[in-house]
Amino acid sequence: MVAVILGLPEKEWFASGHSACSGCGMAISFRHILKAAGENTIVVMGTGCGEVVSTAYPLTSWKHAAIHNAFENTASTASGIESALKMLGKKTKILIISGDGGCFDIGFGALSGMLERGHNICYVCYDNGAYANTGVQRSGATPKYANTTTTPVGDLVKGKVQWGKPLPFIVAAHKIPYVATANPAYPLDLYNKVKKGLETKGPAYVQVFSVCVPGWGTDTSKTIEISKLSFETCFYPLFEIVDGKLNLKKVNNKKPLEDFFKLQSRFKHLLKPENKNLFEEVKEKVSVGWRELLSNNGQKIC
Amino acid sequence: MDTHIVEHLAKLINDGKMKCEMIHVESEHSAMSACVGACATGVRTFTATSSQGLALMNEILFVASGMRLPIVMAVANRALSAPINIWADHSDTMSERDSGWIQIYVESAQEAYDSIFQMYRICEDKKVLLPGMVCLDGFTLSHVHEPVEELQNVSDFLPDYNPLFKLDPKKPMTFGPIGYPSMYMETKKQQNEAMMGSLELIKETNSLFKKKFGRGYGDGVIDTYKTKDADNILICLGTVAGTAREVVDELRESGGKVGLLRLRCFRPFPKEEIINACKNAKKIKVIDRAVSFGIAGPVFIEVRYALFKQEINVQGFIAGLGGRDITKDHIKKAFKEEKGRWLL
Numbered sequence: 268m269v270a271v272i273l274g275l276p277e278k279e280w281f282a283s284g285h286s287a288c289s290g291c292g293m294a295i296s297f298r299h300i301l302k303a304a305g306e307n308t309i310v311v312m313g314t315g316c317g318e319v320v321s322t323a324y325p326l327t328s329w330k331h332a333a334i335h336n337a338f339e340n341t342a343s344t345a346s347g348i349e350s351a352l353k354m355l356g357k358k359t360k361i362l363i364i365s366g367d368g369g370c371f372d373i374g375f376g377a378l379s380g381m382l383e384r385g386h387n388i389c390y391v392c393y394d395n396g397a398y399a400n401t402g403v404q405r406s407g408a409t410p411k412y413a414n415t416t417t418t419p420v421g422d423l424v425k426g427k428v429q430w431g432k433p434l435p436f437i438v439a440a441h442k443i444p445y446v447a448t449a450n451p452a453y454p455l456d457l458y459n460k461v462k463k464g465l466e467t468k469g470p471a472y473v474q475v476f477s478v479c480v481p482g483w484g485t486d487t488s489k490t491i492e493i494s495k496l497s498f499e500t501c502f503y504p505l506f507e508i509v510d511g512k513l514n515l516k517k518v519n520n521k522k523p524l525e526d527f528f529k530l531q532s533r534f535k536h537l538l539k540p541e542n543k544n545l546f547e548e549v550k551e552k553v554s555v556g557w558r559e560l561l562s563n564n565g566q567k568i569c
Numbered sequence: 570m571d572t573h574i575v576e577h578l579a580k581l582i583n584d585g586k587m588k589c590e591m592i593h594v595e596s597e598h599s600a601m602s603a604c605v606g607a608c609a610t611g612v613r614t615f616t617a618t619s620s621q622g623l624a625l626m627n628e629i630l631f632v633a634s635g636m637r638l639p640i641v642m643a644v645a646n647r648a649l650s651a652p653i654n655i656w657a658d659h660s661d662t663m664s665e666r667d668s669g670w671i672q673i674y675v676e677s678a679q680e681a682y683d684s685i686f687q688m689y690r691i692c693e694d695k696k697v698l699l700p701g702m703v704c705l706d707g708f709t710l711s712h713v714h715e716p717v718e719e720l721q722n723v724s725d726f727l728p729d730y731n732p733l734f735k736l737d738p739k740k741p742m743t744f745g746p747i748g749y750p751s752m753y754m755e756t757k758k759q760q761n762e763a764m765m766g767s768l769e770l771i772k773e774t775n776s777l778f779k780k781k782f783g784r785g786y787g788d789g790v791i792d793t794y795k796t797k798d799a800d801n802i803l804i805c806l807g808t809v810a811g812t813a814r815e816v817v818d819e820l821r822e823s824g825g826k827v828g829l830l831r832l833r834c835f836r837p838f839p840k841e842e843i844i845n846a847c848k849n850a851k852k853i854k855v856i857d858r859a860v861s862f863g864i865a866g867p868v869f870i871e872v873r874y875a876l877f878k879q880e881i882n883v884q885g886f887i888a889g890l891g892g893r894d895i896t897k898d899h900i901k902k903a904f905k906e907e908k909g910r911w912l913l
Contacts, residue, residue, distance in 0.1 A: 309610075346592055
């Protein structure tokens with residue numbers, strides 16, 4: 268008998284005592300993700316905050332059998348584990364936990380290879396939109412105009428000049444059975460999506476919106492509020508793509524994008540009057556993106 | 570991925586002759602990463618690569634040895650770009666001499682085959698637990714076909730792999746944690762001790778192999794030819810030893826007291842064995858198929874280090890880079906000349 272709170276198992280798999288920042292979105296998500304992983308799972312983590320805060324030898328926060336290899340190779344390491352388990356005749360689940368740098372950028376080739384080969388692995392990317400662990404440098408996931416240490420807001424250039432990479436759709440284009448986005452403000456939804464990803468036969472990908480308190484310049488008490496706003500402003504839509512079919516989580520009372528931006532210093536320059544055109548550009552992009560998702564909802568998109 | 574080795578393995582697997590899972594990775598970096606994952610899960614793991622592929626693996630070679638995973642890899646030694654060149658030399662594996670992998674350089678296809686079995690036995694020994702590469706000259710060995718006698722009843726020599734630690738949900742452990750400055754150095758010291766300690770085991774394994782299968786390769790770490798009374802000894806790695814043996818015979822016919830020392834094991838470095846084999850020599854000539862830019866050939870540097878207390882004149886020659894043939898004439902020059910140089 269498993270005790271259940273709000274539909275989530277009581278047993279904790281991510282031990283306390285780790286050194287993540289107060290209010291870390293990633294650490295909150297880890298609790299739910301690892302509950303979804305449950306028994307009989309091997310976890311593969313990439314170099315990054317998730318690994319650094321949790322594996323200071325001789326201590327570990329991982330109650331699962333867990334391995335860290337390097338930054339960009341969670342997908343290939345897990346591919347090796349899956350093949351070894353096949354040799355051993357074991358039916359153990361495999362969960363990857365990687366940051367966006369290791370997933371969108373330097374681990375992209377390895378991720379694509381894993382998807383193409385069709386390994387039975389659930390890949391979870393915690394997306395804090397930067398190489399947060401190494402000092403908040405921009406990544407392929409960083410949103411346009413965000414302030415990072417390598418895309419500082421200057422007199423001439425106002426933060427990152429490119430849009431973030433639409434990775435869930437690129438992953439879905441590999442025609443894998445399950446892709447989803449999730450958010451710790453909706454723990455049951457996050458839990459269910461990871462569980463579904465792990466139960467799916469073949470590769471699955473779940474991308475989790477993760478507030479980075481020092482990287483984004485947010486208040487430690489506002490992590491869940493910001494996470495909620497990312498969804499309610501349609502900035503970070505929540506959806507599933509099951510066998511190519513889009514299933515979008517509807518937003519009922521759409522909130523203004525300003526509400527989301529004003530809680531993060533990485534975006535605060537966008538709310539200044541002189542940068543109104545930049546703000547409008549982002550707003551338009553978010554709105555077009557959302558309309559596109561709405562019009563494709565329930566349909567096969569890849 | 571390399572040439573005939575993985576192609577042949579793929580055929581064996583697809584014909585049902587070898588119980589094995591093959592992962593068709595998208596890069597060599599991923600190949601080594603997958604090996605780390607598979608080996609940590611508790612299965613015997615193998616890959617093969619060459620030149621640029623090995624260079625791409627570089628980062629994870631250090632992870633494999635640091636995590637003490639006994640992965641075995643065949644490397645067809647080939648040159649590194651630029652200029653791009655696909656032919657034989659030792660630049661690729663020499664660049665990885667500090668990666669914490671045992672390195673054995675072979676002279677024949679038979680030795681390459683036999684050394685894979687030996688390497689597993691060495692690497693998986695609980696006192697060693699290191700990965701190892703069997704280095705075979707590109708093209709000269711990797712792209713020729715020569716008859717190889719297959720081993721029978723190998724399981725006495727190489728029993729099933731039974732690792733001390735593995736990724737197992739029933740006994741969860743964290744692999745690959747952070748080592749802070751307070752403990753990182755201790756792990757590296759242990760790694761070095763394991764590597765140093767493996768030298769005797771490599772010799773023992775060669776003797777045991779010889780006893781069981783009737784074939785051996787020198788004492789396992791060096792392979793000498795007519796060195797006992799030689800005052801002029803040539804040291805080299807790999808297939809060039811075959812040509813050198815002929816040259817030794819020819820020069821001996823005309824009264825030259827010459828000999829050959831083929832270095833089979835480069836990591837760990839068989840320092841005492843070299844000192845012992847060269848103790849009566851006056852001159853040592855080292856042929857390197859790689860160069861450490863700005864100083865000299867890597868084998869030469871280390872041989873000179875090994876012999877620095879002896880009154881022996883050690884000279885280094887760079888030859889056979891990027892598939893340039895090393896001819897008898899080159900070897901004769903090396904024996905004859907007083908000063909090391911590039912043999913173009």
